[in-house]
Amino acid sequence: MDVMTKNVDRSAPLPQQNAEATGSTQTANQQNKPNIDLTKAPLHLVANGSSGSGQRDQLVSIMKSRCEAANRALHLHLPEEPDELPIAAQEAVRAAEQDNGIVIAAGGDGTIRTVVDKVLGKNVPMAVIPIGTFNFFARNHAVPEDLEQAVDVVLNGRLKQVDIGDINGEVFVINASLGLYTRLIRAREQHTSRWGRNRLVATISTLLSLLKGAPSLSLDIDSNGHAHHVKSPMVFMGINALQLHSVSLDVAHCALNNQLGVVLMKPTSRWALIKLCFHGLTRRLNDDESLRGFCASNLTIHYKHKRMSVVMDGERLKLDTPLKFNVHRQAVSLVVPKDIAGAEEQVANDDVPVPPDADEVLRDMEE
Numbered sequence: 001m002d003v004m005t006k007n008v009d010r011s012a013p014l015p016q017q018n019a020e021a022t023g024s025t026q027t028a029n030q031q032n033k034p035n036i037d038l039t040k041a042p043l044h045l046v047a048n049g050s051s052g053s054g055q056r057d058q059l060v061s062i063m064k065s066r067c068e069a070a071n072r073a074l075h076l077h078l079p080e081e082p083d084e085l086p087i088a089a090q091e092a093v094r095a096a097e098q099d100n101g102i103v104i105a106a107g108g109d110g111t112i113r114t115v116v117d118k119v120l121g122k123n124v125p126m127a128v129i130p131i132g133t134f135n136f137f138a139r140n141h142a143v144p145e146d147l148e149q150a151v152d153v154v155l156n157g158r159l160k161q162v163d164i165g166d167i168n169g170e171v172f173v174i175n176a177s178l179g180l181y182t183r184l185i186r187a188r189e190q191h192t193s194r195w196g197r198n199r200l201v202a203t204i205s206t207l208l209s210l211l212k213g214a215p216s217l218s219l220d221i222d223s224n225g226h227a228h229h230v231k232s233p234m235v236f237m238g239i240n241a242l243q244l245h246s247v248s249l250d251v252a253h254c255a256l257n258n259q260l261g262v263v264l265m266k267p268t269s270r271w272a273l274i275k276l277c278f279h280g281l282t283r284r285l286n287d288d289e290s291l292r293g294f295c296a297s298n299l300t301i302h303y304k305h306k307r308m309s310v311v312m313d314g315e316r317l318k319l320d321t322p323l324k325f326n327v328h329r330q331a332v333s334l335v336v337p338k339d340i341a342g343a344e345e346q347v348a349n350d351d352v353p354v355p356p357d358a359d360e361v362l363r364d365m366e367e
Helices: 056-070 082-099 109-119 136-140 147-156 180-195 199-210 241-246 252-256 270-281 343-349 358-365
Strands: 003-006 043-047 074-077 102-107 126-130 158-167 170-172 175-179 217-223 226-232 234-238 260-265 291-296 298-302 307-312 315-320 323-336
Touching: 043 056, 043 082, 056 074, 056 147, 074 082, 082 102, 082 109, 102 109, 109 126, 109 136, 109 170, 126 136, 126 147, 136 241, 147 323, 158 175, 170 307, 175 180, 180 234, 180 307, 180 315, 217 234, 217 358, 226 260, 226 358, 241 252, 252 260, 252 291, 260 298, 260 358, 291 358
Parallel strands: 003 074, 043 074, 043 102, 102 126, 126 323
Antiparallel strands: 158 170, 158 323, 175 234, 175 307, 217 226, 217 298, 234 260, 260 291, 298 323, 307 315
């Protein structure tokens, strides 16, 4: 077994993403799928040391042992600081292009988003090992959260083409949101830095933030060529069928059809926000009258300011306006379990309601 550890050069500039590879609703990888032997391909592990509860060292040990037994080449790209992660991911993708390898993203949904950003438009497959807090992306594609079982998938899985979301060239793999959710994430970052990264802390942080209320944003939303002026405390876009379905959002149907699931919140009171949180915790968001959802292949949001805070897969970014949302259909080749259906297949077997037409919802939300 060949094991190499790559030191990250923090001074190395990152190349700009190919604009043609990241255009709206592209299907480039459908014509450019990797043609490699998944049982023999070299593995390039990008592991985020700050994800989850510090499982990186344990994972590296497991990977070395399993790759030695399987006679697989393993290359380690291990950033020591969070800001080194994009560089490590870029180096792993370059190396995988040269040796027909597989890039493995080990971390939470934010880590996976960073690696996907570098894989998108490349003829390079990727795998994921979930060592984050929520791990929605891995769970959506039936990748186990147990380390040994996740490594089994990497070594013995099959390829599946998956959709990727995009805002102004920035990718997301789970969801993106603006308004109230950006404030919730900012508060969650403050609380988890003090009390630790776990789901209980995240839930309590959300409740405390909701008690402060939610001011509305004045937005112009363009969907299907029709512009609507609306006021909403929060706009949410998701492409992950598991997350959308697990909280009973009607827009889970959208993710099954390679579209964005869009949810708008009506202006509401503090009490209604607490009620909304309760519905989320009990997975009954479809019962909440303050939420309206629809499907969209693309969406443009105009705002009065030149830049706007957006949360993408749990991480806050400042993006230029207008915000242009798109879906890259079947854009990334992902290693998934051979014989287990992912959440998309399971959701498709349930009675998933079809949301209303976009123009109908937006007209209802107009001032």
